[in-house]
Amino acid sequence: MVRLPELSVAPMEGVTTFPMRLWLTMTSQPPAMTSPFLKVTRAFPESALPDTFIPELMQLREALPYELVPQFITGEPEQFLRAAAFIPPTLAPVIEINCGCPSPNSMGRYAGSGMLSDPEFFARSIETLSQELGPGRLAVKMRLGVQSDAEFPALLAALTALPLARLTVHARTRADGYRGQARWTEVQRAASGTRLPVFASGDVWGWTSWQRLQSTAPDIRGAMIGRGLLRNPWIFCELQSGTKTRMPALVFVNALFCYALLQEIFLRDAGKLFQRVVRGRLGSICGVDFGAWEKATVELTNLVFGVPFLLLQKDSLKPRTLSPVAFSRLRFLWSYLRSSLPEPLAAPGLMRCRQAPDFFELLLETIEDAGLETIEVSHQEAWDAQFAGLRG
Numbered sequence: 001m002v003r004l005p006e007l008s009v010a011p012m013e014g015v016t017t018f019p020m021r022l023w024l025t026m027t028s029q030p031p032a033m034t035s036p037f038l039k040v041t042r043a044f045p046e047s048a049l050p051d052t053f054i055p056e057l058m059q060l061r062e063a064l065p066y067e068l069v070p071q072f073i074t075g076e077p078e079q080f081l082r083a084a085a086f087i088p089p090t091l092a093p094v095i096e097i098n099c100g101c102p103s104p105n106s107m108g109r110y111a112g113s114g115m116l117s118d119p120e121f122f123a124r125s126i127e128t129l130s131q132e133l134g135p136g137r138l139a140v141k142m143r144l145g146v147q148s149d150a151e152f153p154a155l156l157a158a159l160t161a162l163p164l165a166r167l168t169v170h171a172r173t174r175a176d177g178y179r180g181q182a183r184w185t186e187v188q189r190a191a192s193g194t195r196l197p198v199f200a201s202g203d204v205w206g207w208t209s210w211q212r213l214q215s216t217a218p219d220i221r222g223a224m225i226g227r228g229l230l231r232n233p234w235i236f237c238e239l240q241s242g243t244k245t246r247m248p249a250l251v252f253v254n255a256l257f258c259y260a261l262l263q264e265i266f267l268r269d270a271g272k273l274f275q276r277v278v279r280g281r282l283g284s285i286c287g288v289d290f291g292a293w294e295k296a297t298v299e300l301t302n303l304v305f306g307v308p309f310l311l312l313q314k315d316s317l318k319p320r321t322l323s324p325v326a327f328s329r330l331r332f333l334w335s336y337l338r339s340s341l342p343e344p345l346a347a348p349g350l351m352r353c354r355q356a357p358d359f360f361e362l363l364l365e366t367i368e369d370a371g372l373e374t375i376e377v378s379h380q381e382a383w384d385a386q387f388a389g390l391r392g
């Protein structure tokens with residue numbers, strides 16, 4: 001039976017897609033990740049999984065240093081099994097079912113959190129999947145219930161006797177969405193009251209909260225990091241070493257540029273990106289090392305623009321630009337990341353940029369004006385209320 005690593009990247013639809021996973025390997029090399037869900041229906045996927053869903057288990061097999069668990073979402077166990085048949089155990093030792101997605105669309109189809117709305121259906125479905133896939137192959141990711149934590153014990157009871165590879169509890173209900181604090185005591189209830197390998201999901205933002213989680217829920221096997229990796233993409237270094245990550249400002253700028261470039265090339269021609277990974281030119285840890293980021297940036301600018309260069313000065317990117325989609329992904333990351341940066345970078349000006357060259361120009365200008373030679377990426381509790389939906 002596979003023993004999944006203690007810490008891993010949480011699935012985040014539209015966020016932890018392949019370019020983000022590759023970039024996280026470069027920033028802080030998480031040992032394991034779970035793909036965002038693939039929505040499975042009677043008609044989809046028809047004869048194979050999409051090429052870009054889990055390339056790490058297909059064309060990039062063994063090219064990257066992390067374990068990947070694919071996740072499916074569906075309210076129909078038979079469709080889950082049909083899709084699972086595209087990835088034999090030799091490729092995917094563990095496959096996860098999403099029982100947490102709060103979207104009304106999932107709810108209506110008894111998928112995601114919708115599975116939790118009928119405890120008997122939930123119990124039957126998970127038991128069928130566990131039996132059909134075999135011991136140690138099914139992972140379940142769930143919320144505490146639909147409306148209230150009081151639903152959790154009955155839902156949990158349905159799982160206790162099953163040989164699951166992992167039970168991850170996102171310690172909120174569907175009604176909570178992503179608001180409020182994750183209730184880690186409920187995760188501890190699952191970990192101490194069952195023999196399942198229980199993992200926590202929710203509100204691990206860095207070393208301090210990871211320590212707090214371990215003392216509140218000492219029986220968990222580990223945790224998944226979701227929005228915490230957006231607030232600090234170097235979080236896995238911090239969680240391993242217990243120290244904050246500080247880097248030269250130009251490392252920070254070029255690492256961020258690499259993120260945008262990875263998004264761009266993935267959108268334009270994912271096959272070319274895969275080739276570079278297979279050849280070992282991308283996909284190793286760069287951490288805070290300037291030379292390593294220099295190599296990666298040169299590789300990626302060459303791939304995207306046909307010219308190798310670094311972002312060293314304000315106008316380095318002009319007149320070239322990035323597509324609106326790649327830039328919107330960078331802006332999304334920035335909307336979280338800025339909460340962990342020195343004050344001048346957290347200011348709203350950078351959020352207002354509409355194009356990549358303006359963004360990077362203002363970023364370099366702000367760094368220069370503030371005299372920031374190095375940048376520490378460090379969780380600031382003051383922002384937590386905002387991310388918990390308690391303050392606008």
Ligand SMILES: Cc1cc2nc3c(=O)[nH]c(=O)nc-3n(C[C@H](O)[C@H](O)[C@H](O)COP(=O)(O)O)c2cc1C
Pocket residue numbers: 010011012013014015035036037071098099100101141170178201202203204224225226227228
């Ligand atoms: C943008 C976004 C997309 C998400 N997509 C998924 C998903 O595809 N599958 C899933 O099981 N959970 C998904 N989640 C939930 C996260 O995996 C995680 O359980 C939740 O965000 C709580 O953890 P955190 O506080 O570390 O973010 C998503 C969360 C966010 C914010």
